[in-house]
Amino acid sequence: ETGVTQTPRHLVMGMTNKKSLKCEQHLGHNAMYWYKQSAKKPLELMFVYSLEERVENNSVPSRFSPECPNSSHLFLHLHTLQPEDSALYLCASSQGSGGGNEQFFGPGTRLTVL
């Protein structure tokens, strides 16, 4: 238990569906991250929020839309996804977004797009 929870743990959706992934951290951190983990590829950073403000957006397609309503919660809204978006989506948090601050990961949401 790392103090970062993610729901749902598994999600199957069609290409026309709209769904949301949720992340919650109980560590008092002020930075949160979304990563995508595909088979045989390194972890890909998608978004970074620091003090509820987006500070990084790594050329992620607009069909992924993040939301950070407060420093403890992070959402990833999904719509009209493609099969190649199937992956493990990991949320992480840290105290501060820079300086290699240690990031603590949630268990991930395994997403399958049909």
Place this chain on the structure above:
Amino acid sequence: GQQLNQSPQSMFIQEGEDVSMNCTSSSIFNTWLWYKQDPGEGPVLLIALYKAGELTSNGRLTAQFGITRKDSFLNISASIPSDVGIYFCAGRGNAGNMLTFGGGTRLMVKP
């Protein structure tokens, strides 16, 4: 951008053997982190390194921050079946504040 090469990609060893894996960077890093990921879970931080030459242990795990600041090593002594998983290195260089992750080393331990 920064690239991290992690090797080996996979290892299949006998229980009790020592394990060594490493990461190399195309540029200088200021921080090295080592994570382990169990199947169906997120990565868990094992060891953090902040200074060139630093050698840090966590139980049977030992990691070193290379003197050149372009590499890091993780050693596991006397492996046990629960060491099975994927080990990732991650580093931060001068070009930005975000972490770059290696491709992972998949470790399998035969009892």
